[in-house]
Each structure stands twice: as structure tokens, then as C-alpha cells.
Amino acid sequence: MTSRKLLNDCFLTDHDRLSHAECLEILTGRLSAVAGVEVLPLAEISGRWLASDIIAPRNVPLHDNSAVDGYAFAAPATGPMPVAVRIAAGDLSSYRIEPGQAARIFTGAPMPEGADTVAMQEDCTVEGDEVSVPLDLQRGANARLAGEDVAANTPVLDASARLRPQDMAALASFGLPEIAVRKRLRVAILSNGDELLEPGTAIAQGQVYDSNRPMLHALLGTLPCEITDLGILPDNAELIESTLSEVSASHDVILTSGGASRGDEDHIINAIDALGTRHLWQIAVKPGRPMSFGQIGDCIFLGLPGNPVAAFVCFLLYVRPALTVLGGGRYQEPVRFPVAAGFEVPRKKPGRREFWRGWLEPGPDGRPIAHKFARDGSGLISGLRQATGLIEITEDVTSVEKGELVSFLPFTGFGIDS
């Protein structure tokens, strides 16, 4: 990418600011994993990032086995067959049947040598010691082959994969009791602003309750993080600087909200400049213009705008990708669905990317239509609550007509359940 960094002017035009793509490239392309590695039992690693590749150490299943309770035989059957052996799941002996013989067998039990097919017991007739099976059963029916789930030596998971519940089943099926995973990132969060108040305290005119910190707590909860909550910091330059300096020594990441632009009382950016390096500030994205990124020593600093909607959107678009890379994961673009707009916007400023709060409803033909929260204000939490995703409008777009295709990014793609 062309390097346009360290932009110093709060009143840059959108053309001068970093674009969404440049911002993302800096946050995902120039960062690397800082989280350490620990070996943990399976029960403790769901949601963590893997620290090394996983290759299947053996076949799963290990042996050919029956998928049903019934009778195993060598297809095709030609008539009634004597039942030579009985094999239950967990039976460790090996069995063999001759052509024309059957084995009584149960779900999961190893297939006897000489058999390739199993008839379900509901479809069989037993008379004395003999069983009659359907004569048209296909060879291999109801038999599960060794290695049919995963063959030995197959690469299964790459280091940096995020472990999902179904991966736990796979790892256990290989007999692996514990796995090397990335440690949780140590993330310190704080809110900045003299007007901010802790919920539970009496409020006066001019004050607002701090809604960003509980929101950021919850958003961080969608990733493997260990959170240190530093509370609310007033607009006091010295206190902000000393707090950031102290916390940077013991954390991988500091995540702040508020005080991110260059008002007289916005001290966060000054503190980063005094203590470390600012790599990014001011982006051509709405909401989120004053988003910032820097470092103090080895600690990464991510500064979110104070407006709750901007803080939320920037967390999803930029903080989440950065934490993924720092935590040892692989950044993947969020899922984007092209859907028809159920609204029109006659004018949109060119040169910046916008993310609108939206949701989907079925249209007259049953296909989803995107709806947009009517008001734009970056302080309106109600719009975030009504939304189930973001409508992305790229830099070149200057208007949106009803029925035009727009990109919809569901919140579920960012780890937020509906």
C-alpha cells in the first residue's frame, strides 16, 4: 500500500484521511501474534486460537463398523443365513464369518472379517438360528469404513484456527487430551471523559453514564481476552499519561474510548505521542473518523471514538481484526451479503466509506431486503439495538436507490449472536 501515515490534522478532508482498506491493512498486515502459548485440556480451549497445526494421528473411525443394529454379511445375500457370531460395541475380539453366514451386530461394533454389508434388524426375519435379509441391499450399506471421517495423517487444523465446539469433537476423536493454544490477550480498557459517570451513581445535567465500557466488555467477550477494567479516566492529561504508561508495561493491548479527536480536552492522542508512537489516526470512515492506533513500548494502543455507535462499529471493523492477529489468529473478512435496499438515500458524500445500522426483512418475493435505521446520529444506541448488521456503502457511491444491491454484514459474522 502507499504509505500515508501519522496524519496530524483533525480537519483533514476525507481524501487525506486513511481509507478503510488502508486502515485494515495496517492493523492486520503490520501486526503479528504476541500472545504466548499454553497447553490446556480440551474442556478449556473452545474459542482459543490454535498454536500449532493438527494432523490426524490415526484413522477415525479406527475400524470398519456397523452404522445400525442388525446383521452383517457379505453382499449379495441369496437366502436365509446362519447367525455365526454376536458382536457388541466395545467387543475387542476379532471375528470372521464365511460366505453365506451372518453376524448379529450392533451400532458401532467392529465389522467381522468376511462381511461388507449390514441389514437393519427391522428389515430382517429371524427363524431359529437363521436370518433372512433384504436380497437387494447394496454392497457396503450400513457399514462405516475405517478412516471415512478422517484418514490418518490428514491435515485437520492450521495453527491460528479459532477452535469451535465441533473442533473439540474432532480433537477428542483423535485421542488428544490437551492442545497447545494461544494464551488470552491481556487487554486493558478505559473510558475517557469528564462527563462520564458510572451507572448506579446520581446523574446531573451535563453528565452521561459510561455505556461504552460495558459494551466493550461484552465485545471483548467474543474473543479470548483477559480484561483489566481501568474504569473512567477524567480529562486530565497527566493522569491519562501516567495511567497509560503504567498499564502498557503489563498488557498486550490498551483499548480506550473517547478523547480521540483533537479538542482541547481530548488528551488520549497527546498521551500516545508523548509515550510512544502513533501509527494511524483519522480515517475516511463514518462512523469512526477519529479511530487511532499506536504503541507504547510493546503494548498496542487502540483508541476508539467516544460516540457509542462509532466505538461499536470501529470495534467490529478494526479492533476485532487487530486482536485476532495479535492473539495468534488469522484475520478473515466478515461475510458480506448482497441484498436489495429497502430505502433510498439521495445524497452520500463521496470519498468515504459509511456503515449504516440495518436489518433484513423478507420482501414481497420472499427475498431479504435491507432496511436502514432512519437517523444517522453516532450517539443513538437505539439504532444499534434495532440493527442486526451493518450496511456497507463504499467510497465511490454518492446515492442509493430503492432496490439497488447493497452489502449487508450481519453481526453474527463478528461473533455477536442475534
Ligand SMILES: Nc1nc2c(c(=O)[nH]1)N[C@H]1C(S)=C(S)[C@@H](COP(=O)(O)OP(=O)(O)OC[C@H]3O[C@@H](n4cnc5c(N)ncnc54)[C@H](O)[C@@H]3O)O[C@H]1N2
Ligand atoms: N471539531 C471536531 N469535533 C468533532 C470531530 C472532529 O473531527 N472535529 N469528530 C467528531 C466525531 S466523528 C466523533 S466520533 C467524536 C468523537 O470524539 P472523541 O473520541 O474525542 O470523543 P468524545 O469527545 O470524548 O465524546 C464524543 C461523544 O461521545 C460521548 N461519550 C464518550 N465516551 C462515552 C462513553 N464511554 N459512554 C457514553 N458516551 C460517551 C461523549 O459524551 C460525547 O457526546 O467527536 C466529534 N467531534
Ligand code: MOO
Ligand atoms: O464518525 Mo463519528 O465517528 O461521527 O461518530
